[in-house]
Amino acid sequence: MTTLETPPAYERLVELLREKKILNSCGALLGWDEQTYMPPGGGEHRANQLALLAGLTHERATTPELGDLLEQLKEIEATADPLSVMAVNIRDARRDYERATQLPRKLVEEMTREISLAQQKWVEARRQADFSLFRKSLENIIRLKREEAKILSREGDCLYDALLDEYEPGMKAEQVQALFDPLREGVIQLLQQITDSPVEPKTEILKRSYPTSRQHEIGQAAAAQIGFDFQRGRLDTTAHPFCSDIGPGDVRLTTRYFENFFNSGFFGILHEAGHGIYEQGLNADQFGLAMGDSVSLGIHESQSLLWENFVGRSRPFWTHFFPKVQGLYPESLGDVTLDDFYTAINDVRPSYIRVEADELTYNLHIMLRFELEQKLISGELEAADVPEIWNSRFTEYLGITPENDAQGCLQDIHWSAGLLGYFPTYALGKMYSAQFFKAAQTAIPDLTDQISNGEFRELKTWLNENIHARGKLYQARDLVKVVTGNELSEKPLLEALGAKYGEIYGF
């Protein structure tokens, strides 16, 4: 065997990983269908289908053959250029295999059962706005996640690091905290300046009548225009927006429309289209392998946020799009100026619900959750005390106090689904997106003009080349450094927010 040949063990590894991914993608389609078109009566059978596919995928993720192959490929991995395709794919396969095989089956099963119960408890607790109904479930989930973290954590890491690593590989809680501290300070300062400003965006504009079929039309057109390829994707309506990657050539977005609130549908589409453009930009030849996969949840979120906020909530974007939206809704927007519309979609105002929060205060929602999660996992905080600390911290950060638990600590599904360590990736995504967008502005000097003209191709190509096509070649922070030339920092985000709100609110 010459060094130019692909080792048979690697070829077999690729085959196994592809098969696992294809199987997983069948589940993705079933999940998408469950949210979009499945009739009510199909729920029980769908659960059986998904459970079977999950079991088969897990079987493939933990098959001893994978362990044998990785053992055989150890030397190649050690001696190859660490940034070669083969090394990256083997390294990532090893990471996944180790995570999958380290957790005892008993723990995985207990977690699955607990999550299934916790979700029901959470739904009921949220409905009744009563945390006490969910307390016991949260305690159990925290206990199990601590067990999981103990098994997975590496030397020198805190327990939380092991959970964060699942969603943001390589990132440590300490590093996140070091970014969040100055970010919080900057956000709170901006929020104060905005609160002190006499400028009052006319938000009622967005609550006029926007018949939803035309929202769909303009949203789909906008998604296509920024570069989401509808030959290789689609857009549907669901209770909660999401982007589902079915496989190469098939990426599906969903959104929800409210006739009396323009933002949800339109910005939901731009956001999910950002995720979708990332998925469509992955290397299809590397499907199922690290080099054909997204870097992390935070980097994924950076792509959605870049299109939603840095492009979609910018003045140049609306210079191009406002006349079109106005033409679609002459009754609601005929008397509205571009400036009023632009100001309204950038209104900043403390609010209770994370997914409805503005670009600025959203960060505070995330930081609050990150702090609580760390304390829950370290054992400093008991589940029973969550509502109290939530409300007091919320008041401290946002200046308003939730009236009940549904508006407070019960609003998000994540904890009931066992997703701890996930929240910080939303705010990391904000920082990544700001830093990437700044680099794109440098690389494309007339980017602002292009956006004003409704031209997005150069920006999309830049993202494709610098981020999407690289797959998991770099971990998130390294990617940021390679792409932007700088270490990850909160500064580009604070600068961008400061510039935008300074102009709008006059400070």
Added chain:
Amino acid sequence: MTTLETPPAYERLVELLREKKILNSCGALLGWDEQTYMPPGGGEHRANQLALLAGLTHERATTPELGDLLEQLKEIEATADPLSVMAVNIRDARRDYERATQLPRKLVEEMTREISLAQQKWVEARRQADFSLFRKSLENIIRLKREEAKILSREGDCLYDALLDEYEPGMKAEQVQALFDPLREGVIQLLQQITDSPVEPKTEILKRSYPTSRQHEIGQAAAAQIGFDFQRGRLDTTAHPFCSDIGPGDVRLTTRYFENFFNSGFFGILHEAGHGIYEQGLNADQFGLAMGDSVSLGIHESQSLLWENFVGRSRPFWTHFFPKVQGLYPESLGDVTLDDFYTAINDVRPSYIRVEADELTYNLHIMLRFELEQKLISGELEAADVPEIWNSRFTEYLGITPENDAQGCLQDIHWSAGLLGYFPTYALGKMYSAQFFKAAQTAIPDLTDQISNGEFRELKTWLNENIHARGKLYQARDLVKVVTGNELSEKPLLEALGAKYGEIYGF
């Protein structure tokens, strides 16, 4: 172990069969999605997904454990009442196991891949009305089907029998021919009487403007009224109508609408709803087992045809429905009488497209395909020669010649889907449906009045009890005998057609 206990081997058999069926049902959803909502770019990945699922299903269908269990259950099967649930389920599992273990996995996977590609070729070929674009795919499929038939055929059977047996278990090509011969004679005689009649149905009525959204509305309402449950199913639009059983509680119908031809959408829906009512009437507790499965394609078709033709094209049905349809389309139907409408939807006229053919000449379409398929499989006919023989035979039977391949041999999806041996079941279904409907009329003396009043519950219940709930307890011809008291015959069909057309055309 007492004889009252369920043998553990049977319990395990049930478990394995259920798992296989669930896996198969994942493929059913992926197939449905491919026809309804999948973006064009998703085709290649979908082929990979379906190939993998087919391989896994085949693995489960051929696992040696199944063979061992069936071996252990041999005595129970031999000594139990042959019409007991356990005996029926074991017997059918053995039949499936034997068929499945005979086919090599490589052949199954090759077929799946070929089919997925062939379907895309067929769509394109039909769009361009150019058989040459599909020829290569058809050759590949015929080659693979011949391989399959050679492996499966039993002593004394022709190759075609082995394929027919997949869709109509127990039926032989020779038996079909023995029914088709007098049927063809009767049909051609009736066609002659109709051609000679001075009565000329006003078919232009049906070609007026019928905006499709209202076709969907009335079609969906009619499907619900005859008993299709939309809590456990749905209705979508596809190039070719079908009914897909995803699993208990999830049965999906599709149809296609033409603004300037009423029949396609409406009768397509009644037809598929008939299939759907059968699926919804199966015993969910027996899901994955013979006792919870449909008898054969012919019996399935009898259910769709019973609702489409014996109910849906009857005078009493339109006594109830015509005012509703007239109300939806006042511009097109305001000046039309019930009698004119009833006569128009029962117009007999040789035409090119099978699914749009009238109830009478439809049989000739099937016989033509049956003859061609037999020759393709026996090797007497090359794929390349299909258009020529199609057109000449078509002219001989129906007196008209297709103008192009889209109107001719490319019109149906079946061959591209590898469904050879399937077509004759349509005409068998006609005969079954006539014989069943005659029995229902005897069992429900005021059935005609009920239909005139838009009441279908008693008929649906009769079908549920006599046919659907029985699963595969009987093979098709035995079921016909048990339900109707008579051997399967072409006579009830010819009698019903003769009575209907005699009244309309005055002979």
